[in-house]
Amino acid sequence: MTNKQNDTSITSRKVAQTILLAVLKDGQSLSSLTHLTDNIEPRDAAFARMLSFGVLRFYQQLQGLLKPYIKKALKSKDLDIQLVMLMAIYQIMHTRVPDFAVVDSAVKQVRKSRKKWAANMVNGVLRNFLRDIEGKEPEDVINELTSEEACFAHPQWIIDSLKQDWPDSWQKILAANNQQAPMTLRVNQQQTSVDEFIQALEKDSEVSAEQVPGLPSAAILQQARDVKQLPGFSKGWFSVQDAGAQFAALIMQPAAGDKILDACAAPGGKTAHMFELQPDVQITALDISESRLKRVEENCQRLGFNPTLVAADARAVDNWWQGELFDKILLDVPCSAMGVIRRHPDIKSLRREDDIEALVQLQREILLKNWDLLKPGGQLLYVTCSLLKAENEQQIEWFLEQVDDVVSEELPDVITQFKSQSPVSHGVQLFPVDGVTDGFFYALLKKSK
Ligand SMILES: C[S@@+](CC[C@H](N)C(=O)[O-])C[C@H]1O[C@@H](n2cnc3c(N)ncnc32)[C@H](O)[C@@H]1O
Incomplete structure (x- = not known):
């Protein structure tokens, strides 16, 4: 490897390390950090993205592989050093970069940092790791891991939740989550x-x-x-837009003259798709986040559409609603995003088990409040990008008990042909397992009177 290539690799590795620290230490999402690769060469930016996505995708597995080689646990302020080793192990296990070049770049990165003291340790750890796996295939090394977290590269609570909800297919789902999603x-x-x-x-x-x-x-x-x-x-x-997300507008079937509420609209993918199917509709695109609502505006402008934009909490109907009922409502509610992990591997590290109960409550409130804005005979489409029953079919079961003017409708053929082998009590659950769609849940509710 030439010096120039080495410098390039160190630039990308440093950017990847900064991205990973922002996610793992400060809790920022990968999608909010794209600016960090803006000012470096496109090749370096692609490499930094590959490293940061890769480490987050296999974080629990890489930690399991590293652990036996760390005699004394590193302090939390030395997460940066741990990340250098995790990036190297990721490259050794999941890429074709020659092992010696990986170790060389990792050690150089530490030598060029303010923590030169760690260079020998990093060198020793990585060389010991390489010695122990010599002659083995990566799959064999992974199969020798004993903890489920490390084997499946997911936090235990996600493994347990998926096991409970999908006892026949949880392993396939976890494997699919570890694949890179197509564009x-x-x-x-x-x-x-x-x-x-x-x-x-x-x-x-x-x-x-x-x-x-x-x-x-x-x-x-x-x-x-x-x-x-x-x-x-x-x-x-x-x-x-993922193929699984493209069903929303097809199920909504916007008709000329429809007044539609998209109550969790940002960044506007589904709003724009409804306009594409039928430009002669009035869509109110509401979102709690003003900055994300700006993206609805930009996306719709680029496509030539003009929704009414409202920055508000979908639960605080009295703050924005003018009193006119809607023909159709789309509720693409905030959720755990368990169905889109292959696209957003940072979810594995950022989402906490405690979040689920709070999300379930929020989804219920949004459902109840927005039901009142629907015309008799109108339809409401409930959508999540989750795989958890608590956010999906159990929400619909709960809602059917809360109001007496609701009917759970069959979904149209366009989506039922994608129905999985795992039946749900209401709606349709899509899984990421076949590689075509992310995981989504759709349920259609009709107001009967
Ligand atoms: C799954 S995303 C929506 C994606 C969007 N429908 C699309 O297709 O591009 C959920 C959205 O709900 C918004 N949100 C979260 N809590 C909300 C609330 N209480 N009221 C309104 N919007 C909320 C988030 O800001 C986020 O943009």
Whole structure:
């Protein structure tokens, strides 16, 4: 490896370390840290992203692998040093970078830091680790791990929750969560068709994409690309959106003249999709976060749509509602996001078991308050990107007991064809296991009177 390559690798490693510290020490989300890679070379930025996503994706496993080599536990102020070792073990186990180059870069990174004292320790730990795994395949090394957390690379409470809810498929779900999600686009059918768009992609950007049978607007790219390198982004030809999220607008079936409330709208993916299906609708896009609502505005502007934007708490209806009932309501409620871990691996480290009960209460309040804003005969679509029954089918069971003017409706064929083998009492649960969609839950409720 030349000196120049080494410097490049150290720049990316330092940025990755900063990102990881921000997530693990300060509790920030990966998606709020993209600016940290803005001012470095694109190649370094890609490498830093690969390292930080990789370490978070396999965090519990990497910790399990490192632990036997650390004689005296490191102090919490030395998390930065621990991260250098975790990044190296990630590279050794999950990438093709030669082992000697990984150890060399890790030790150099520490030597160039203010903690030179740790360089020999890092060198010793990584060399001992390499010696012990010599000649073994990574899968064999992982199979020798004894704790479930380390084997499945998830915190124990998530493993236990999924085991309880999905006793036949929890292992498949955990394995799927550890895969990298594909980059999936939603093609704006007001502008172009999926066929035409895929042809333009192949011609202009040399990226192949596949359609998802039964989902008219989805294109799954074979390799992820910066959206600005793909044809027609500024012209609004497409948006980035997981295939599983694209069912919301299809189930809502916006009809000309409909008044629709999207009560947890930011960043606006589902709002925009409803407009794409039927531009002649009035959509109120509400979100509690003003900064996230700005993204609804930007996304809709790029696509040429104009929702009514409201920054408010969906529970505090009296603060914003003008008294006119809605034909349809979309509640894409805040949730544990257990279904999108493959896209957001930081969830494994940031989400706490205690959060679930608070989220369940919040979802119930949002459901109850917004039900009153629906016209008799109107439909409300309840959506989460969770896999936990407490946030999904059990919420619907609870709601059916709370009000007497509700009917749980069958969902349309467009989604039932994706129904999994694991039945739910209401709605449809999608899982990330087949690689096509993230995990989503959909339930449709009709106001009977
Ligand atoms: C799952 S995201 C919505 C994604 C969005 N529907 C889309 O497709 O782009 C949930 C949203 O709920 C918002 N939220 C959380 N608590 C809320 C509340 N009490 N009232 C309104 N919005 C809330 C969050 O700010 C977040 O933007």
